[in-house]
Every structure is written in structure tokens, then in C-alpha cells.
Amino acid sequence: MKKVTVPEQSLGEKVVKHAAAIRVAMKESVYPLTATVFYPRERKKMPDNFRGYLMFDPDKCISCWECAFVCPANAIQMKEAPNKRYYPTVDYGKCIFCHFCVDSCSGGALKTTKIHDVAYKDMGEMLTLTEEMIEEPEIIREDKKLVEYEIDEQDLHLKRTREVDTLFVEVTPPVEIPMVSQCIEPGSCLGCRICEEMCESGAISSIIERQVIKMAIDRDKCTGCGLCVKECSMQILRLVRK
Amino acid sequence: MAAIAIGESEWEVAIPEKPLKDKLYFENLKAKVIDTNLCSRCLTCACICPVDGITAVDGVDFPDYEAKCTDCGACVRVCPRFVYEPKSGLGSYIEFIAGRSKRFAGQDGAMVTELLVSAMEMGMIDRGLFAGRDEKWAIEMFHVRDPQQLAITTLGGTKYTFADVLPALKKAVRFTKRGVGVVGTPCIVSGVRKLQQEFPIFREKVKLVVGLFCTENFHYEDISRYLKEKGVDFDKLIKTDITKGKFIATMTDGEVKFKVKELEEILPSGCNVCTDFTAVESDASVGSVGSAPGFSTVAVREEPAKKVIEYIKEKGYADFGEADTSQLNFLIGHKKEREKNITKPI
Numbered sequence: 001m002k003k004v005t006v007p008e009q010s011l012g013e014k015v016v017k018h019a020a021a022i023r024v025a026m027k028e029s030v031y032p033l034t035a036t037v038f039y040p041r042e043r044k045k046m047p048d049n050f051r052g053y054l055m056f057d058p059d060k061c062i063s064c065w066e067c068a069f070v071c072p073a074n075a076i077q078m079k080e081a082p083n084k085r086y087y088p089t090v091d092y093g094k095c096i097f098c099h100f101c102v103d104s105c106s107g108g109a110l111k112t113t114k115i116h117d118v119a120y121k122d123m124g125e126m127l128t129l130t131e132e133m134i135e136e137p138e139i140i141r142e143d144k145k146l147v148e149y150e151i152d153e154q155d156l157h158l159k160r161t162r163e164v165d166t167l168f169v170e171v172t173p174p175v176e177i178p179m180v181s182q183c184i185e186p187g188s189c190l191g192c193r194i195c196e197e198m199c200e201s202g203a204i205s206s207i208i209e210r211q212v213i214k215m216a217i218d219r220d221k222c223t224g225c226g227l228c229v230k231e232c233s234m235q236i237l238r239l240v241r242k
Numbered sequence: 243m244a245a246i247a248i249g250e251s252e253w254e255v256a257i258p259e260k261p262l263k264d265k266l267y268f269e270n271l272k273a274k275v276i277d278t279n280l281c282s283r284c285l286t287c288a289c290i291c292p293v294d295g296i297t298a299v300d301g302v303d304f305p306d307y308e309a310k311c312t313d314c315g316a317c318v319r320v321c322p323r324f325v326y327e328p329k330s331g332l333g334s335y336i337e338f339i340a341g342r343s344k345r346f347a348g349q350d351g352a353m354v355t356e357l358l359v360s361a362m363e364m365g366m367i368d369r370g371l372f373a374g375r376d377e378k379w380a381i382e383m384f385h386v387r388d389p390q391q392l393a394i395t396t397l398g399g400t401k402y403t404f405a406d407v408l409p410a411l412k413k414a415v416r417f418t419k420r421g422v423g424v425v426g427t428p429c430i431v432s433g434v435r436k437l438q439q440e441f442p443i444f445r446e447k448v449k450l451v452v453g454l455f456c457t458e459n460f461h462y463e464d465i466s467r468y469l470k471e472k473g474v475d476f477d478k479l480i481k482t483d484i485t486k487g488k489f490i491a492t493m494t495d496g497e498v499k500f501k502v503k504e505l506e507e508i509l510p511s512g513c514n515v516c517t518d519f520t521a522v523e524s525d526a527s528v529g530s531v532g533s534a535p536g537f538s539t540v541a542v543r544e545e546p547a548k549k550v551i552e553y554i555k556e557k558g559y560a561d562f563g564e565a566d567t568s569q570l571n572f573l574i575g576h577k578k579e580r581e582k583n584i585t586k587p588i
Contacts, residue, residue: 186254189255214253240249
């Protein structure tokens with residue numbers, strides 16, 4: 001077993017170390033070095049792609065259900081809207097803020113915000129309906145200062161500036177790998193043309209000539225959204241790199 | 243780096259000709275098969291229908307087809323009776339044997355269960371479709387992926403009611419990695435073969451098709467009503483069997499016996515035109531006729547089934563004995579007679 005002992009120090013060393021300790025104590029009593037952000041009068045500056053409260057743009061949604069499928073916490077449920085399309089709702093009682101939904105959204109309909117401070121009165125209220133996600137929520141702002149963390153070689157410093165951060169930022173979406181839908185097993189195609197019906201960009205077309213249906217996917221029009229891949233009952237469509 | 247399989251951007255689908263030109267394919271199917279009482283209720287059409295619209299609640303139908311049907315013609319392409327070529331006789335076989343599983347209990351020798359489980363152990367298939375039943379003796383389909391699941395005792399044994407095997411097959415084919423094993427009556431076997439003939443996916447994924455010897459099958463509503471009238475209590479029912487022309491329902495407190503002929507009044511119209519007793523299109527057919535009590539008769543017809551039987555022999559999972567084809571002649575002849583019931587379409 002190793003025994004911890006007080007290191008041997010000369011009188012000179014002891015004086016120097018005590019003096020240094022007194023200096024730190026004096027400094028802290030006058031100008032304390034803390035890492036506390038005085039919320040709500042101050043707000044910490046969050047990165048632009050902070051995973052916070054979700055916003056939704058129904059115009060960009062293609063109702064592909066990918067967000068609901070990918071959600072590991074089962075927080076997203078699709079609800080039918082009056083226009084017969086299905087849009088997501090988020091239960092913040094379940095959400096773990098992984099934002100897989102934002103990453104998986106092929107149309108960019110789900111967006112992140114820097115809002116991290118939302119309070120609810122009860123569990124039922126935590127289920128956020130689609131219509132509540134479209135408009136920016138009303139927030140009572142008391143903050144006057146913006147706090148940034150700065151880490152140098154020795155310590156963490158708080159840099160305070162007199163400005164108010166915007167919580168809704170347009171994040172430039174990551175560069176997507178262009179994908180295109182292809183039929184991997186033409187022999188098993190039923191010819192039901194559900195893919196054509198589903199396709200919103202009009203990339204899939206069919207021509208019936210006597211006893212033959214000619215199916216075609218326009219590589220230029222296909223946005224790689226994957227709706228046809230999901231709907232194909234024979235599962236013979238795949239997204240491949242363009 | 244593995245080569246990326248890239249599909250086609252343009253392809254063609256051949257569609258069958260419509261006998262009734264201005265009607266949807268389903269209307270053609272209805273006119274030619276369902277309304278003419280040819281339909282066997284094999285549900286191959288329900289399996290392939292892209293909108294899952296075809297149901298079999300009270301006969302095969304497609305409620306709301308005017309709104310939902312995409313008129314793709316898949317149902318017509320796969321229906322074994324749209325262009326009906328009745329099959330009959332013993333069919334070709336490599337081996338004709340009797341077997342009794344040492345591991346499982348079933349109707350006779352439990353060879354159907356043994357075949358599928360052995361195929362699973364060999365790695366030929368990774369799931370088998372089994373028909374189970376609930377306490378009311380209604381059929382439920384089970385995807386068996388591990389032999390341990392067969393602890394559910396109701397999976398073995400014959401059920402004398404229609405099972406929705408084929409609607410479950412599409413899902414099985416979608417999720418399987420290695421292959422699927424299916425069990426079914428001759429009409430279901432014909433449906434699977436038709437699917438395999440039309441669509442490569444089913445050719446690749448359905449690896450083992452076990453047929454059952456079948457004289458006829460009954461609709462659940464009909465047979466349950468009939469048996470209740472005869473005094474069968476479903477809560478106490480253990481097993482149903484047809485031997486030597488008699489239907490025997492074994493219960494915990496006795497038996498109910500009557501002649502099979504009496505069931506003719508509830509014989510489904512589709513069975514009335516079926517001439518196939520031994521499931522001639524299967525990889526292996528199994529039944530009780532032709533072997534000693536406690537044994538199943540197995541007609542090994544195709545190479546995959548032959549491999550499975552060899553595996554069973556090698557591992558010693560079952561006892562094998564002699565089977566006598568001549569005992570089948572009566573029932574084969576009995577079903578062959580039904581040929582006269584098929585009215586040729588005009």
C-alpha cells in the first residue's frame with residue numbers, strides 16, 4: 001500500500017506558496033471567478049446548430065414519416081391534417097433531443113432552434129401539436145447580456161457582451177449526397193404505379209402500350225426523397241447514389 | 243470495396259390480357275373465378291395486392307375496389323384458377339416414405355414440423371410459416387424463427403379450416419434473409435408456385451414448400467357451427483382428425499364421430515372443383531394416408547426437400563418406415579371425380 005505523506009518543503013518554499021494562496025484569496029474576494037450564468041438576466045450563447053425546441057414547416061414536408069420511424073424515443077407521432085396529409089407531432093415528455101428527426105428530414109421541414117427553456121404545466125401539455133410548431137413560440141425575454149465561454153490554457157473565462165441573441169437561426173443544411181430512386185428487381189414489379197402516384201416531383205412516369213407497362217424514373221427530376229421506396233409494396237425500389 | 247448493386251431507371255412490366263376489356267382486372271377475376279365458384283380461397287391474390295384490399299371475410303372480395311384498385315393485374319397474374327389447369331394423381335416423386343419425428347408431436351408423425359425445423363437448422367430457411375389456433379379453434383399465422391417457439395403446442399396438428407398463409411407470406415419474404423418455408427394445402431401450394439413463376443422475389447426467397455394431403459377444407463364459420471350442432475365443446479376439444487371416412491373430434495371427456503360424407507353440405511365450392519389430393523406441385527407432400535398409425539407419409543418431390551430428409555436421417559431426428567402408395571388411390575380417385583364439377587367458361 002502506498003502511503004501519502006506531506007512533501008518535505010523548505011521554509012522559503014512554504015512562504016512562497018502561502019503568499020500565492022493569500023493572493024488568490026484576496027483576488028477572489030474582490031472579483032470572484034465563477035462560471036455562473038445569471039439566467040434569465042443573461043443567456044449563454046448556444047451554437048447555431050444547438051439541438052433545442054423543434055420548428056416545423058408544412059410546405060416542405062412530404063409526409064414520408066421518416067422522422068417518426070427514426071425517433072428512438074417514439075416521441076414523434078404522425079397526425080392527419082385537414083388536407084389529408086400526415087404531419088409530425090412531438091411529445092417533449094419523451095423527446096431526448098437527439099435530433100435524428102431533423103437529420104433524417106429529406107425536405108428540411110424540421111428545424112432546430114436555440115430554445116432550451118420551455119416549461120409545461122402538465123404532461124399532457126408536453127405533446128406539441130403540428131400547428132404549435134409552425135409559428136415561432138412567444139418568449140418573454142429578460143436577458144440583456146450574452147455570455148460566451150472562453151477556454152484558454154489555464155482556465156475557463158466568461159465573456160459577457162451587451163447583446164441579445166436571436167434564438168431562431170437559419171442553419172445551412174449539410175451537403176447532401178444526391179440520391180436517386182432505382183428499381184433493383186424489375187422482374188418483380190407489379191405495375192401498380194403506386195410509386196408514380198406518390199412521387200411529388202413527377203419523376204416517375206408510366207406508359208401503357210397494349211400489354212406492356214413502360215415504367216421510367218427521370219434521374220434529373222428525382223429528388224431522392226424516398227417516398228416511392230417506402231410505398232413500393234414489393235420493396236424493389238432503392239435509393240442509390242446519383 | 244463491394245460492388246454497389248444499381249438498379250434500372252427504365253423497365254417494362256408485361257400485363258395479362260383482359261377477357262372483359264372495359265372492366266378492371268379485379269372485376270375480371272371476380273367474374274371468372276369468384277362468381278363461377280372456382281375460387282379456392284388460397285388468397286394468393288390478397289398476398290400480391292399492392293393496396294392490401296382483397297379480403298376473405300365472407301368469401302374472397304375487394305370491398306371498395308372502385309376507389310382503391312390500381313388495376314395492375316397482379317391478382318389475375320397469380321391466381322391459380324384464372325387459367326385453371328386441374329392437377330391430379332400422385333405426381334412425380336424421388337422418394338415415398340413414412341416418417342415419425344422423435345422431437346415433435348403433431349397429427350401423426352409430425353413430419354411437417356420436423357421438415358421445417360430441420361430446414362431452419364440447416365440454414366436453408368430462417369423462418370417458417372405455421373398455422374396456429376386460438377382457444378376458439380380459429381386460425382392464426384405464426385412466423386416461427388426459432389425451434390423453441392414450437393413450445394406453442396397448437397402450431398402442430400391438422401386444422402380443418404382455411405388459414406391465411408399467403409397474406410403472411412409477403413411479409414415473411416420481405417423480412418427474410420435466407421429464405422422462407424411454407425406449409426399449405428394443395429391450393430396454397432399452387433398459389434406459391436404461381437407467385438414464384440411470376441415474380442423472381444418469391445423464386446429467390448421461398449425455399450421450401452411443404453404440401454398437405456387434402457380432400458377438402460372448411461370455412462371456420464361453417465365447421466364451427468356444424469361441430470357445435472354435433473355437440474362438440476370447443477373448450478374441451480383436443481384434436482380433430484379424419485380417418486377411414488370418419489370425422490373424429492377428440493375431447494377431454496369423450497369423442498364425437500360422424501361420417502365425413504355428412505360434411506358435404508358445408509363443402510366449399512372451391513374444394514368441389516379441386517382434383518389435387520397430394521399437392522403435386524410441392525417440394526414435399528405430407529399426409530397420414532399410406533403409412534402406419536403414428537407415422538406421416540412423405541412424398542419427397544424436389545431436391546430441397548430431399549436435402550432436408552437426408553439431414554433428418556443423418557441426425558437421427560426421425561424414424562423412417564415403409565409407405566404404401568396404393569392406399570392413396572381411393573382418395574386420389576375420389577378427388578379426380580370432381581373434375582366433372584368444373585364448368586368450362588364460355
